[in-house]
Amino acid sequence: MTKDENRGGIKGMVNPRRYGIERIAYLLMRFSGLGLLGYFIAHVYETSNILRGRMGWDEFLALTQTTEGHIFLALVIGMCVFHTGNGIRIMLGHGGVGVGKPARPDYPYDPASQNYRHKIGIYSSILLAAVAMMYGLAVMFGE
Amino acid sequence: MAQVSSIPEEQASLPLSASKSILLRISKFNPEYDKSSKFMEFTITYKKWTTVLEAILDVKKHFDHSVAVRYSCRQASCGSCGMLINGKPRLACFTKISELDSDVVTVEPMNNFPIIRDLTVRFEKLFESHQKIKPYLIRNDTELESDEREFLQSPKELEQYIQFANCIKCGLCNSACPTMATDSSFVGPQALAQAYRYVADSRDKGKDTRLNIVDDSHGIWRCHFAGSCSQVCPKGVDPAMGIQFLRGYLLGFRS
DSSP: OOTTTTOOHHHHHHOOSSSHHHHHHHHHHHHHHHHHHHHHHHHHHHHHGGGGHHHHHHHHHGGGGSHHHHHHHHHHHHHHHHHHHHHHHHHHHHTTTTSOOOOOOOTTOOOGGGOHHHHHHHHHHHHHHHHHHHHHHHHHHTO | OHHHHTOOHHHHTOOTTOOEEEEEEEEEOOTTTOSSOEEEEEEEEEOTTOBHHHHHHHHHHHTOTTOOOOOSOSSSSSOOOEEEETTEEEEGGGOBGGGGOOSEEEEEOOTTSOEEETTEEOOHHHHHHHHHTOOSOOOTTOSOSSTTOOOOOOHHHHHTTTTGGGOOOOOHHHHHOTTTTTOTTOOOHHHHHHHHHHHTOTTOOOHHHHHHHHOSTTTGGGOOOOOHHHHHOTTOOOHHHHHHHHHHHHHTSOO
């Protein structure tokens, strides 16, 4: 970004520190979206290994049976659950559901769109993702 | 508004007459001569109600008159003195030093706006986007033929948009928006909220025109509901709400 534009750029977009949990949810949504896109591409590559026959398939699948593979899959589970939960919240919000009603603002002007319903949605998505990851790790490492 | 509601109790209880001091760091940058910005540091005494703008004007008066800052009304009505204060877009005239809860106050020009000099930024793009959404009532009978007609409106109809009519075009929302940080073509939360302001006005007949304008790849669909615009608005406009309602029209949730 040039100084002429003075745009925040990626750093400005990422800045999660000063805008509350909604901005953190925005950031997590972006990261999990990119992560799932990466996983989707990797998954297509993984399943294409079936063309190498049973041995080639088993060989590649063995990669997911390592400690690193389990952690990677747990992260995928977490990203998937968070992206789904938070995505539903955002879709509802995009339709104008749960964003409050227009009214004459009163000082100190707490924005109605950043209400407890959405905060609950965000925290629930994070919690569900954490629980799903722990369950996934328990299943994978419990084998 | 986050910056006001987060006043720490110990700071809020500072006696009126007591003076404390802070280190005021002011970003200096002249695009004609400088390659990068640098910070000038000043120690400023302040009282409970001293605003950041007053501190900057104190610097101009006593230390460095070359500091470029734009201001006018000093009461959060003109929208001139928006800047990054400790990393967050705020109005300098509406931000008390005591509420920042910091011994160091850093002021920089707002993100996502070209810098004229030091703390002043260009608003051409903001006003251009604002004009683009046709910020006026569109009616078939704009020219009144007699003086007996009024555009009647019920209090309930007024409530649908009056909040959004409070916009002072200070640009804080555009500065806080994460999409504006990377997409130079994005129309921005200010203009989108104003589009809703007129679409929701029962006197206006230009809904389809405005929805066509914002229904663009760099228009309303680039908003991802991060909500930062609403958190920094000094007038309680809540652009995030307006944008979601506006999108509701396009998605068929509202009519």
